[in-house]
Amino acid sequence: MWDDLKRRGAAAEGREILSLFEEGDRAASFSATFGGMLFDYSKTNIDDGTMAALLRLAEEAGVADRRAAMMSGEKINETEGRAVLHTALRNLDGGPVRVDGRDVMPEVRATLDRMEDFARALRSGGFAGQGGPITDVVNIGIGGSDLGPVMAVQALGPYCDGPRCHFVSNVDGAHVHDVLERLDPTTTLVIVASKTFTTIETMTNAETARAWMADRVRDPGAQFAALSSNRDATAAWGIDESRVFGFEDWVGGRYSVWGPIGLSLMLAVGPEDFRAFLRGGQAMDRHFREAAFAGNLPVLLALVGIWHNQVLGYPTRAVLPYEQRLLRLPAYLQQLEMESNGKSVAMDGTPLETPAGPVVWGEPGTNGQHAFYQLIHQGTQVVPCEFLVGAEGHEPALAHQHRLLVANCLAQSEALLRGRPLGQARVLMAEKGLEGDELERQARHRVFPGNRPSTTLAYPKLTPEVLGMIVALYEHRVFVEGVILGINSYDQWGVELGKELALALDPVLQGQKDTAGKDGSTAALVAYMRDHGLG
Numbered sequence: 195m196w197d198d199l200k201r202r203g204a205a206a207e208g209r210e211i212l213s214l215f216e217e218g219d220r221a222a223s224f225s226a227t228f229g230g231m232l233f234d235y236s237k238t239n240i241d242d243g244t245m246a247a248l249l250r251l252a253e254e255a256g257v258a259d260r261r262a263a264m265m266s267g268e269k270i271n272e273t274e275g276r277a278v279l280h281t282a283l284r285n286l287d288g289g290p291v292r293v294d295g296r297d298v299m300p301e302v303r304a305t306l307d308r309m310e311d312f313a314r315a316l317r318s319g320g321f322a323g324q325g326g327p328i329t330d331v332v333n334i335g336i337g338g339s340d341l342g343p344v345m346a347v348q349a350l351g352p353y354c355d356g357p358r359c360h361f362v363s364n365v366d367g368a369h370v371h372d373v374l375e376r377l378d379p380t381t382t383l384v385i386v387a388s389k390t391f392t393t394i395e396t397m398t399n400a401e402t403a404r405a406w407m408a409d410r411v412r413d414p415g416a417q418f419a420a421l422s423s424n425r426d427a428t429a430a431w432g433i434d435e436s437r438v439f440g441f442e443d444w445v446g447g448r449y450s451v452w453g454p455i456g457l458s459l460m461l462a463v464g465p466e467d468f469r470a471f472l473r474g475g476q477a478m479d480r481h482f483r484e485a486a487f488a489g490n491l492p493v494l495l496a497l498v499g500i501w502h503n504q505v506l507g508y509p510t511r512a513v514l515p516y517e518q519r520l521l522r523l524p525a526y527l528q529q530l531e532m533e534s535n536g537k538s539v540a541m542d543g544t545p546l547e548t549p550a551g552p553v554v555w556g557e558p559g560t561n562g563q564h565a566f567y568q569l570i571h572q573g574t575q576v577v578p579c580e581f582l583v584g585a586e587g588h589e590p591a592l593a594h595q596h597r598l599l600v601a602n603c604l605a606q607s608e609a610l611l612r613g614r615p616l617g618q619a620r621v622l623m624a625e626k627g628l629e630g631d632e633l634e635r636q637a638r639h640r641v642f643p644g645n646r647p648s649t650t651l652a653y654p655k656l657t658p659e660v661l662g663m664i665v666a667l668y669e670h671r672v673f674v675e676g677v678i679l680g681i682n683s684y685d686q687w688g689v690e691l692g693k694e695l696a697l698a699l700d701p702v703l704q705g706q707k708d709t710a711g712k713d714g715s716t717a718a719l720v721a722y723m724r725d726h727g728l729g
Protein backbone atom coordinates (compact mmCIF):
# COMPACT_ATOMS: atom_id res chain seq x y z
CA MET A 195 0.00 0.00 0.00
CA TRP A 196 2.70 2.48 1.01
CA ASP A 197 4.77 1.46 -2.03
CA ASP A 198 1.85 2.19 -4.30
CA LEU A 199 1.36 5.57 -2.65
CA LYS A 200 5.08 6.34 -2.90
CA ARG A 201 4.93 5.60 -6.64
CA ARG A 202 1.97 7.91 -6.95
CA GLY A 203 3.84 10.52 -4.96
CA ALA A 204 6.81 10.31 -7.32
CA ALA A 205 4.48 10.66 -10.32
CA ALA A 206 2.83 13.69 -8.74
CA GLU A 207 6.18 15.45 -8.34
CA GLY A 208 6.28 16.39 -11.98
CA ARG A 209 2.61 17.27 -12.32
CA GLU A 210 0.95 20.65 -12.07
CA ILE A 211 -1.97 20.74 -9.64
CA LEU A 212 -3.56 23.30 -11.92
CA SER A 213 -3.65 20.77 -14.77
CA LEU A 214 -5.85 18.52 -12.63
CA PHE A 215 -8.59 21.14 -12.86
CA GLU A 216 -8.87 20.52 -16.60
CA GLU A 217 -10.84 17.34 -16.03
CA GLY A 218 -14.41 17.38 -14.75
CA ASP A 219 -15.58 19.50 -11.88
CA ARG A 220 -12.57 19.01 -9.64
CA ALA A 221 -13.69 21.56 -7.06
CA ALA A 222 -16.85 19.50 -6.53
CA SER A 223 -15.20 16.07 -6.65
CA PHE A 224 -12.35 16.98 -4.33
CA SER A 225 -14.37 18.61 -1.59
CA ALA A 226 -16.91 17.55 0.99
CA THR A 227 -19.51 19.31 3.04
CA PHE A 228 -20.99 18.82 6.45
CA GLY A 229 -22.99 21.00 8.81
CA GLY A 230 -22.74 24.00 6.53
CA MET A 231 -18.96 23.64 6.27
CA LEU A 232 -17.05 23.07 3.04
CA PHE A 233 -13.73 21.24 3.08
CA ASP A 234 -11.98 21.91 -0.22
CA TYR A 235 -8.90 19.83 -0.93
CA SER A 236 -8.93 20.27 -4.69
CA LYS A 237 -5.80 22.45 -4.58
CA THR A 238 -3.64 19.42 -3.74
CA ASN A 239 -1.83 17.08 -6.08
CA ILE A 240 -4.25 14.25 -5.40
CA ASP A 241 -5.90 12.68 -8.43
CA ASP A 242 -8.64 10.07 -8.61
CA GLY A 243 -6.24 7.13 -8.43
CA THR A 244 -4.40 8.59 -5.44
CA MET A 245 -7.64 9.30 -3.65
CA ALA A 246 -8.77 5.74 -4.19
CA ALA A 247 -5.43 4.48 -2.85
CA LEU A 248 -5.62 6.73 0.19
CA LEU A 249 -9.15 5.58 0.93
CA ARG A 250 -7.97 1.98 0.62
CA LEU A 251 -5.17 2.77 3.06
CA ALA A 252 -7.73 3.96 5.62
CA GLU A 253 -9.88 0.87 5.03
CA GLU A 254 -6.98 -1.54 5.33
CA ALA A 255 -5.59 0.17 8.43
CA GLY A 256 -8.85 -0.69 10.17
CA VAL A 257 -10.00 2.87 10.86
CA ALA A 258 -13.65 1.80 11.01
CA ASP A 259 -13.06 -0.94 13.59
CA ARG A 260 -10.79 1.23 15.65
CA ARG A 261 -13.32 4.06 15.55
CA ALA A 262 -16.02 1.72 16.85
CA ALA A 263 -13.64 0.49 19.54
CA MET A 264 -12.86 4.05 20.66
CA MET A 265 -16.46 5.21 20.76
CA SER A 266 -17.65 2.12 22.57
CA GLY A 267 -15.22 2.54 25.44
CA GLU A 268 -12.58 -0.08 24.64
CA LYS A 269 -9.21 0.63 26.18
CA ILE A 270 -7.50 1.73 22.99
CA ASN A 271 -4.93 3.76 24.93
CA GLU A 272 -3.02 0.56 25.52
CA THR A 273 0.13 1.97 27.11
CA GLU A 274 -1.93 3.55 29.88
CA GLY A 275 -4.69 0.93 29.92
CA ARG A 276 -7.39 3.56 29.39
CA ALA A 277 -10.46 4.10 27.28
CA VAL A 278 -10.60 7.20 25.08
CA LEU A 279 -14.00 8.75 25.45
CA HIS A 280 -13.94 12.50 25.05
CA THR A 281 -16.86 11.88 22.69
CA ALA A 282 -18.93 10.88 25.74
CA LEU A 283 -18.57 14.42 27.11
CA ARG A 284 -20.58 15.75 24.18
CA ASN A 285 -22.93 12.81 23.81
CA LEU A 286 -25.76 15.10 24.85
CA ASP A 287 -28.69 13.06 23.63
CA GLY A 288 -26.97 9.81 22.76
CA GLY A 289 -27.29 6.42 24.32
CA PRO A 290 -25.23 4.75 27.03
CA VAL A 291 -21.45 4.57 26.79
CA ARG A 292 -19.88 1.80 28.81
CA VAL A 293 -16.45 1.51 30.36
CA ASP A 294 -15.80 -1.80 32.07
CA GLY A 295 -19.51 -2.55 31.69
CA ARG A 296 -20.66 0.62 33.49
CA ASP A 297 -22.56 3.39 31.68
CA VAL A 298 -20.59 6.59 32.20
CA MET A 299 -23.28 8.90 30.83
CA PRO A 300 -25.26 9.49 34.06
CA GLU A 301 -22.14 10.85 35.72
CA VAL A 302 -21.15 12.91 32.67
CA ARG A 303 -24.61 14.49 32.64
CA ALA A 304 -24.63 15.05 36.40
CA THR A 305 -21.27 16.85 36.23
CA LEU A 306 -22.45 18.98 33.32
CA ASP A 307 -25.58 19.88 35.32
CA ARG A 308 -23.46 20.84 38.33
CA MET A 309 -21.21 22.97 36.14
CA GLU A 310 -24.26 24.68 34.71
CA ASP A 311 -25.75 25.35 38.15
CA PHE A 312 -22.47 26.83 39.27
CA ALA A 313 -22.14 28.91 36.09
CA ARG A 314 -25.67 30.27 36.42
CA ALA A 315 -25.13 31.11 40.08
CA LEU A 316 -21.84 32.84 39.38
CA ARG A 317 -23.07 34.73 36.35
CA SER A 318 -26.18 35.96 38.19
CA GLY A 319 -24.33 36.93 41.37
CA GLY A 320 -25.83 34.09 43.44
CA PHE A 321 -22.30 32.84 43.94
CA ALA A 322 -20.21 35.88 44.78
CA GLY A 323 -16.76 36.79 45.98
CA GLN A 324 -16.14 38.27 49.39
CA GLY A 325 -16.10 41.74 47.85
CA GLY A 326 -19.14 41.32 45.59
CA PRO A 327 -20.14 39.55 42.38
CA ILE A 328 -17.35 37.75 40.55
CA THR A 329 -15.90 40.03 37.89
CA ASP A 330 -12.86 37.98 36.89
CA VAL A 331 -11.99 34.31 36.57
CA VAL A 332 -8.41 33.05 36.48
CA ASN A 333 -7.91 29.58 35.04
CA ILE A 334 -4.63 28.15 36.24
CA GLY A 335 -3.63 25.15 34.16
CA ILE A 336 -1.19 24.12 31.46
CA GLY A 337 -1.23 22.03 28.28
CA GLY A 338 -4.62 20.48 27.83
CA SER A 339 -5.87 22.22 30.97
CA ASP A 340 -5.15 25.60 29.40
CA LEU A 341 -5.03 25.57 25.62
CA GLY A 342 -8.61 24.40 24.99
CA PRO A 343 -10.34 27.00 27.16
CA VAL A 344 -7.94 29.79 26.21
CA MET A 345 -8.44 29.07 22.52
CA ALA A 346 -12.22 28.73 22.81
CA VAL A 347 -12.78 31.79 25.03
CA GLN A 348 -10.94 33.90 22.47
CA ALA A 349 -12.67 32.25 19.56
CA LEU A 350 -16.10 32.97 21.02
CA GLY A 351 -15.40 36.55 22.09
CA PRO A 352 -18.72 37.86 20.71
CA TYR A 353 -20.58 35.34 22.87
CA CYS A 354 -18.73 36.19 26.10
CA ASP A 355 -21.12 38.00 28.41
CA GLY A 356 -19.95 36.62 31.75
CA PRO A 357 -16.95 37.46 33.92
CA ARG A 358 -13.67 38.28 32.24
CA CYS A 359 -11.52 35.16 31.90
CA HIS A 360 -7.76 35.13 32.30
CA PHE A 361 -5.35 32.26 31.88
CA VAL A 362 -2.14 31.47 33.71
CA SER A 363 -0.08 28.55 32.47
CA ASN A 364 3.67 29.18 32.49
CA VAL A 365 5.65 28.45 35.63
CA ASP A 366 7.47 31.71 34.88
CA GLY A 367 6.34 33.91 37.78
CA ALA A 368 5.95 36.73 35.30
CA HIS A 369 2.80 35.09 33.97
CA VAL A 370 0.89 34.76 37.23
CA HIS A 371 2.25 38.10 38.42
CA ASP A 372 1.14 40.02 35.36
CA VAL A 373 -2.34 38.49 35.41
CA LEU A 374 -3.04 38.88 39.14
CA GLU A 375 -1.59 42.35 39.35
CA ARG A 376 -4.54 43.77 37.45
CA LEU A 377 -7.24 41.96 39.44
CA ASP A 378 -9.17 42.45 42.64
CA PRO A 379 -8.92 39.27 44.75
CA THR A 380 -12.21 39.99 46.48
CA THR A 381 -14.16 39.58 43.22
CA THR A 382 -12.00 36.96 41.50
CA LEU A 383 -12.59 33.23 41.19
CA VAL A 384 -9.47 31.10 40.74
CA ILE A 385 -9.93 27.80 38.94
CA VAL A 386 -7.17 25.25 39.40
CA ALA A 387 -7.39 23.08 36.31
CA SER A 388 -5.29 19.94 36.33
CA LYS A 389 -6.31 16.43 35.43
CA THR A 390 -3.63 14.94 37.67
CA PHE A 391 -3.50 17.81 40.18
CA THR A 392 0.23 17.19 40.43
CA THR A 393 1.57 19.26 37.53
CA ILE A 394 4.30 21.38 39.04
CA GLU A 395 3.61 24.51 37.00
CA THR A 396 -0.06 24.51 37.92
CA MET A 397 0.38 23.66 41.58
CA THR A 398 3.08 26.32 41.96
CA ASN A 399 0.94 28.98 40.32
CA ALA A 400 -2.06 27.89 42.40
CA GLU A 401 -0.04 28.36 45.63
CA THR A 402 0.96 31.83 44.46
CA ALA A 403 -2.65 32.70 43.70
CA ARG A 404 -3.77 31.41 47.08
CA ALA A 405 -1.22 33.58 48.86
CA TRP A 406 -2.34 36.57 46.78
CA MET A 407 -5.94 35.89 47.71
CA ALA A 408 -5.15 35.30 51.40
CA ASP A 409 -3.64 38.76 51.66
CA ARG A 410 -6.97 40.44 51.04
CA VAL A 411 -9.70 37.87 51.57
CA ARG A 412 -10.76 36.26 54.85
CA ASP A 413 -11.54 32.82 53.38
CA PRO A 414 -9.45 32.42 50.22
CA GLY A 415 -10.48 28.80 49.69
CA ALA A 416 -14.06 29.92 49.14
CA GLN A 417 -13.02 31.60 45.88
CA PHE A 418 -11.25 28.59 44.45
CA ALA A 419 -12.65 25.84 42.25
CA ALA A 420 -10.88 22.73 40.99
CA LEU A 421 -11.18 20.71 37.80
CA SER A 422 -9.48 17.37 38.11
CA SER A 423 -9.72 13.61 38.01
CA ASN A 424 -7.74 13.40 41.27
CA ARG A 425 -10.32 14.05 43.97
CA ASP A 426 -8.02 13.09 46.84
CA ALA A 427 -5.57 15.75 45.79
CA THR A 428 -8.23 18.47 45.41
CA ALA A 429 -9.54 17.66 48.87
CA ALA A 430 -6.02 17.67 50.33
CA TRP A 431 -5.50 21.06 48.74
CA GLY A 432 -8.54 22.30 50.59
CA ILE A 433 -11.05 22.98 47.86
CA ASP A 434 -14.61 22.33 48.91
CA GLU A 435 -16.27 19.43 47.12
CA SER A 436 -19.09 21.65 45.94
CA ARG A 437 -16.61 23.48 43.71
CA VAL A 438 -14.71 20.42 42.49
CA PHE A 439 -15.71 19.21 39.05
CA GLY A 440 -14.28 15.81 38.32
CA PHE A 441 -13.71 13.72 35.26
CA GLU A 442 -12.41 10.27 34.57
CA ASP A 443 -9.09 9.03 33.25
CA TRP A 444 -10.67 8.27 29.88
CA VAL A 445 -10.57 11.98 29.05
CA GLY A 446 -7.11 12.86 27.73
CA GLY A 447 -5.78 16.28 28.72
CA ARG A 448 -5.69 17.62 25.16
CA TYR A 449 -9.22 16.34 24.55
CA SER A 450 -10.70 17.73 27.75
CA VAL A 451 -12.19 21.13 26.84
CA TRP A 452 -15.60 19.48 26.45
CA GLY A 453 -15.96 18.68 30.15
CA PRO A 454 -15.01 20.34 33.43
CA ILE A 455 -11.80 21.75 31.93
CA GLY A 456 -14.14 23.90 29.83
CA LEU A 457 -15.62 25.57 32.95
CA SER A 458 -13.99 28.94 32.26
CA LEU A 459 -15.49 28.85 28.76
CA MET A 460 -18.89 28.05 30.21
CA LEU A 461 -18.59 30.89 32.72
CA ALA A 462 -17.65 33.26 29.92
CA VAL A 463 -20.29 32.35 27.34
CA GLY A 464 -22.98 30.83 29.54
CA PRO A 465 -24.38 27.29 29.71
CA GLU A 466 -26.52 27.59 26.56
CA ASP A 467 -23.65 28.55 24.30
CA PHE A 468 -21.43 25.94 25.95
CA ARG A 469 -24.06 23.35 25.09
CA ALA A 470 -24.09 24.65 21.51
CA PHE A 471 -20.32 24.06 21.44
CA LEU A 472 -20.90 20.49 22.66
CA ARG A 473 -23.67 20.04 20.08
CA GLY A 474 -21.23 20.99 17.34
CA GLY A 475 -18.75 18.41 18.60
CA GLN A 476 -21.45 15.79 18.82
CA ALA A 477 -22.63 16.53 15.29
CA MET A 478 -19.08 16.00 14.01
CA ASP A 479 -18.88 12.72 15.97
CA ARG A 480 -22.01 11.50 14.26
CA HIS A 481 -20.69 12.54 10.86
CA PHE A 482 -17.36 10.84 11.56
CA ARG A 483 -19.14 7.68 12.65
CA GLU A 484 -21.69 7.52 9.85
CA ALA A 485 -20.39 9.15 6.67
CA ALA A 486 -18.68 7.03 4.03
CA PHE A 487 -14.93 7.68 4.04
CA ALA A 488 -15.05 9.43 0.66
CA GLY A 489 -17.25 12.17 2.14
CA ASN A 490 -16.06 12.02 5.73
CA LEU A 491 -14.37 15.28 6.71
CA PRO A 492 -12.05 13.93 9.44
CA VAL A 493 -11.00 11.02 7.22
CA LEU A 494 -10.35 13.32 4.27
CA LEU A 495 -8.38 15.80 6.36
CA ALA A 496 -6.30 12.91 7.70
CA LEU A 497 -5.67 11.42 4.26
CA VAL A 498 -4.54 14.77 2.89
CA GLY A 499 -2.21 15.03 5.89
CA ILE A 500 -0.82 11.55 5.28
CA TRP A 501 -0.31 12.33 1.58
CA HIS A 502 1.66 15.47 2.34
CA ASN A 503 3.74 14.28 5.26
CA GLN A 504 4.23 10.54 4.94
CA VAL A 505 4.03 10.17 1.16
CA LEU A 506 5.48 13.41 -0.21
CA GLY A 507 7.73 14.03 2.79
CA TYR A 508 6.75 17.65 3.49
CA PRO A 509 7.95 18.04 7.07
CA THR A 510 5.53 20.68 8.36
CA ARG A 511 2.02 21.92 7.86
CA ALA A 512 0.73 25.41 8.49
CA VAL A 513 -2.67 26.11 10.02
CA LEU A 514 -3.76 29.53 8.84
CA PRO A 515 -7.07 30.76 10.23
CA TYR A 516 -8.40 33.86 8.53
CA GLU A 517 -10.21 34.64 11.74
CA GLN A 518 -8.42 36.77 14.30
CA ARG A 519 -10.32 35.14 17.13
CA LEU A 520 -8.77 31.78 16.22
CA LEU A 521 -5.44 33.27 17.25
CA ARG A 522 -4.68 30.35 19.56
CA LEU A 523 -5.98 27.59 17.29
CA PRO A 524 -2.50 26.83 15.92
CA ALA A 525 -1.14 26.46 19.48
CA TYR A 526 -4.12 24.30 20.40
CA LEU A 527 -3.55 22.10 17.36
CA GLN A 528 0.16 21.88 18.08
CA GLN A 529 -0.64 20.07 21.30
CA LEU A 530 -3.51 18.08 19.81
CA GLU A 531 -1.56 16.85 16.80
CA MET A 532 2.06 16.82 17.93
CA GLU A 533 1.51 15.41 21.42
CA SER A 534 -0.84 12.80 20.00
CA ASN A 535 1.07 11.67 16.94
CA GLY A 536 4.66 12.77 17.56
CA LYS A 537 5.82 9.22 18.23
CA SER A 538 8.46 6.81 16.87
CA VAL A 539 7.14 3.44 17.92
CA ALA A 540 4.07 1.49 16.96
CA MET A 541 1.51 0.29 19.48
CA ASP A 542 3.50 -2.95 19.92
CA GLY A 543 6.72 -1.06 20.67
CA THR A 544 8.42 -1.71 17.34
CA PRO A 545 9.83 1.19 15.29
CA LEU A 546 7.32 2.83 12.97
CA GLU A 547 7.40 1.86 9.32
CA THR A 548 6.78 5.42 8.17
CA PRO A 549 7.78 8.74 9.69
CA ALA A 550 5.08 10.25 11.89
CA GLY A 551 3.83 13.62 12.89
CA PRO A 552 4.55 16.73 10.84
CA VAL A 553 5.46 19.91 12.69
CA VAL A 554 2.29 21.97 12.99
CA TRP A 555 2.56 25.72 13.07
CA GLY A 556 0.72 28.85 12.03
CA GLU A 557 -0.70 32.25 12.77
CA PRO A 558 -3.87 33.99 11.80
CA GLY A 559 -4.05 35.57 8.37
CA THR A 560 -3.52 38.24 7.28
CA ASN A 561 -0.72 38.78 9.82
CA GLY A 562 1.24 35.79 8.57
CA GLN A 563 1.20 37.21 5.05
CA HIS A 564 3.40 40.05 6.20
CA ALA A 565 5.81 37.73 7.93
CA PHE A 566 6.47 34.12 7.00
CA TYR A 567 4.42 33.73 3.80
CA GLN A 568 7.59 34.73 1.93
CA LEU A 569 8.99 31.28 2.68
CA ILE A 570 5.68 29.59 1.91
CA HIS A 571 5.58 31.17 -1.56
CA GLN A 572 9.22 31.24 -2.57
CA GLY A 573 11.21 29.16 -0.07
CA THR A 574 12.84 25.87 -0.98
CA GLN A 575 10.53 23.86 1.31
CA VAL A 576 6.96 23.05 0.43
CA VAL A 577 4.59 23.88 3.30
CA PRO A 578 1.09 22.47 2.86
CA CYS A 579 -1.27 25.19 4.08
CA GLU A 580 -4.58 24.64 5.82
CA PHE A 581 -6.71 27.76 5.52
CA LEU A 582 -9.79 28.30 7.65
CA VAL A 583 -12.22 31.08 6.87
CA GLY A 584 -15.79 32.10 7.68
CA ALA A 585 -18.20 33.65 5.18
CA GLU A 586 -19.59 36.06 7.75
CA GLY A 587 -17.97 38.02 10.55
CA HIS A 588 -19.52 39.22 13.77
CA GLU A 589 -19.20 42.93 13.00
CA PRO A 590 -21.90 43.88 10.46
CA ALA A 591 -20.65 47.44 10.42
CA LEU A 592 -17.24 46.15 9.30
CA ALA A 593 -18.48 43.79 6.58
CA HIS A 594 -16.14 45.47 4.09
CA GLN A 595 -13.16 44.46 6.27
CA HIS A 596 -14.42 40.93 6.41
CA ARG A 597 -14.67 40.86 2.63
CA LEU A 598 -11.08 42.02 2.41
CA LEU A 599 -10.06 39.27 4.83
CA VAL A 600 -11.81 36.63 2.71
CA ALA A 601 -10.27 38.05 -0.47
CA ASN A 602 -6.84 37.68 1.10
CA CYS A 603 -7.48 34.10 2.15
CA LEU A 604 -8.75 33.03 -1.26
CA ALA A 605 -5.95 34.95 -2.98
CA GLN A 606 -3.31 33.10 -0.98
CA SER A 607 -4.48 29.64 -1.98
CA GLU A 608 -4.82 30.86 -5.57
CA ALA A 609 -1.30 32.29 -5.54
CA LEU A 610 0.11 29.06 -4.09
CA LEU A 611 -1.63 27.10 -6.83
CA ARG A 612 -0.81 29.29 -9.82
CA GLY A 613 2.45 30.91 -8.91
CA ARG A 614 4.03 33.30 -11.38
CA PRO A 615 6.20 31.80 -14.11
CA LEU A 616 9.43 33.40 -15.32
CA GLY A 617 7.81 34.59 -18.54
CA GLN A 618 5.27 36.66 -16.63
CA ALA A 619 7.93 38.00 -14.32
CA ARG A 620 9.96 39.11 -17.36
CA VAL A 621 6.97 40.95 -18.78
CA LEU A 622 6.51 42.75 -15.46
CA MET A 623 10.13 43.84 -15.45
CA ALA A 624 9.97 44.96 -19.06
CA GLU A 625 6.97 47.09 -18.15
CA LYS A 626 9.13 48.72 -15.52
CA GLY A 627 11.62 49.61 -18.24
CA LEU A 628 14.30 47.05 -17.39
CA GLU A 629 16.33 45.37 -20.10
CA GLY A 630 19.00 42.74 -20.68
CA ASP A 631 20.81 41.12 -17.75
CA GLU A 632 19.20 43.40 -15.20
CA LEU A 633 15.72 42.47 -16.43
CA GLU A 634 16.60 38.79 -16.20
CA ARG A 635 18.10 39.11 -12.71
CA GLN A 636 15.19 41.08 -11.32
CA ALA A 637 12.64 38.81 -13.00
CA ARG A 638 14.07 35.72 -11.33
CA HIS A 639 13.45 37.20 -7.89
CA ARG A 640 9.83 37.72 -8.82
CA VAL A 641 9.10 34.15 -9.87
CA PHE A 642 6.64 32.16 -7.75
CA PRO A 643 7.01 28.44 -8.38
CA GLY A 644 3.34 27.82 -7.56
CA ASN A 645 2.05 24.25 -7.58
CA ARG A 646 2.04 24.40 -3.78
CA PRO A 647 -0.77 22.54 -2.03
CA SER A 648 -3.39 23.96 0.27
CA THR A 649 -6.78 23.06 1.68
CA THR A 650 -9.54 25.40 2.77
CA LEU A 651 -12.09 24.78 5.47
CA ALA A 652 -14.86 27.29 4.88
CA TYR A 653 -17.69 27.76 7.38
CA PRO A 654 -20.64 30.13 7.57
CA LYS A 655 -19.74 31.95 10.80
CA LEU A 656 -17.69 31.14 13.89
CA THR A 657 -20.55 30.32 16.25
CA PRO A 658 -20.15 28.07 19.31
CA GLU A 659 -21.57 25.17 17.31
CA VAL A 660 -19.20 25.70 14.40
CA LEU A 661 -16.24 25.93 16.78
CA GLY A 662 -17.33 22.62 18.30
CA MET A 663 -17.42 21.06 14.84
CA ILE A 664 -13.97 22.38 13.95
CA VAL A 665 -12.33 21.14 17.14
CA ALA A 666 -13.93 17.70 16.89
CA LEU A 667 -12.96 17.54 13.20
CA TYR A 668 -9.31 18.00 14.09
CA GLU A 669 -9.54 15.54 16.99
CA HIS A 670 -10.82 12.83 14.69
CA ARG A 671 -8.24 13.73 12.05
CA VAL A 672 -5.55 12.98 14.63
CA PHE A 673 -7.25 9.69 15.43
CA VAL A 674 -7.41 8.58 11.79
CA GLU A 675 -3.79 9.53 11.14
CA GLY A 676 -2.77 7.69 14.31
CA VAL A 677 -4.59 4.52 13.28
CA ILE A 678 -3.05 4.60 9.81
CA LEU A 679 0.42 5.03 11.32
CA GLY A 680 -0.27 2.33 13.90
CA ILE A 681 0.55 4.47 16.91
CA ASN A 682 -1.12 5.23 20.22
CA SER A 683 -2.35 8.82 19.85
CA TYR A 684 -3.43 9.02 23.48
CA ASP A 685 -0.30 8.78 25.58
CA GLN A 686 2.49 11.35 25.90
CA TRP A 687 5.53 9.68 27.40
CA GLY A 688 7.75 12.11 25.55
CA VAL A 689 7.02 14.89 28.02
CA GLU A 690 8.19 12.94 31.08
CA LEU A 691 11.98 12.98 30.91
CA GLY A 692 12.25 16.76 30.97
CA LYS A 693 9.94 16.91 34.00
CA GLU A 694 12.12 14.44 35.91
CA LEU A 695 15.32 16.25 35.07
CA ALA A 696 13.84 19.64 36.01
CA LEU A 697 12.92 18.32 39.44
CA ALA A 698 16.42 16.91 39.88
CA LEU A 699 18.00 20.20 38.78
CA ASP A 700 16.23 22.34 41.35
CA PRO A 701 18.52 21.37 44.27
CA VAL A 702 21.52 21.76 41.97
CA LEU A 703 20.46 25.31 41.10
CA GLN A 704 19.97 26.00 44.79
CA GLY A 705 23.52 24.85 45.43
CA GLN A 706 22.43 21.99 47.69
CA LYS A 707 23.83 19.47 45.22
CA ASP A 708 26.78 19.70 42.86
CA THR A 709 26.75 19.07 39.12
CA ALA A 710 28.49 15.70 39.34
CA GLY A 711 27.15 13.44 36.62
CA LYS A 712 25.91 16.35 34.52
CA ASP A 713 27.24 16.89 31.01
CA GLY A 714 29.65 19.79 30.55
CA SER A 715 27.12 22.05 28.89
CA THR A 716 24.47 21.65 31.58
CA ALA A 717 27.07 22.12 34.34
CA ALA A 718 28.32 25.32 32.68
CA LEU A 719 24.77 26.67 32.33
CA VAL A 720 24.11 25.95 36.01
CA ALA A 721 27.29 27.82 36.89
CA TYR A 722 26.30 30.75 34.70
CA MET A 723 22.89 31.03 36.36
CA ARG A 724 24.35 30.87 39.84
CA ASP A 725 26.95 33.51 38.96
CA HIS A 726 24.42 35.86 37.39
CA GLY A 727 21.76 36.40 39.98
CA LEU A 728 19.63 33.24 40.11
CA GLY A 729 17.67 33.43 43.34
Ligand SMILES: O=P(O)(O)OC[C@H]1O[C@H](O)[C@H](O)[C@@H](O)[C@@H]1O
Nearest residue numbers: 337338339388389390393447689
Ligand atom coordinates in the same frame (compact mmCIF):
# COMPACT_ATOMS: atom_id res chain seq x y z
O1 LIG B 1 -3.99 18.59 33.47
P1 LIG B 1 -2.65 18.21 34.00
O2 LIG B 1 -2.64 16.89 34.69
O3 LIG B 1 -2.12 19.30 34.89
O4 LIG B 1 -1.67 18.08 32.79
C1 LIG B 1 -1.33 19.17 32.00
C2 LIG B 1 -0.51 18.74 30.78
O5 LIG B 1 0.75 18.28 31.19
C3 LIG B 1 1.23 17.02 30.78
O6 LIG B 1 2.58 16.95 31.02
C4 LIG B 1 0.93 16.65 29.36
O7 LIG B 1 1.99 16.94 28.50
C5 LIG B 1 -0.32 17.29 28.82
O8 LIG B 1 -0.96 16.37 28.00
C6 LIG B 1 -1.24 17.76 29.90
O9 LIG B 1 -2.38 18.33 29.33
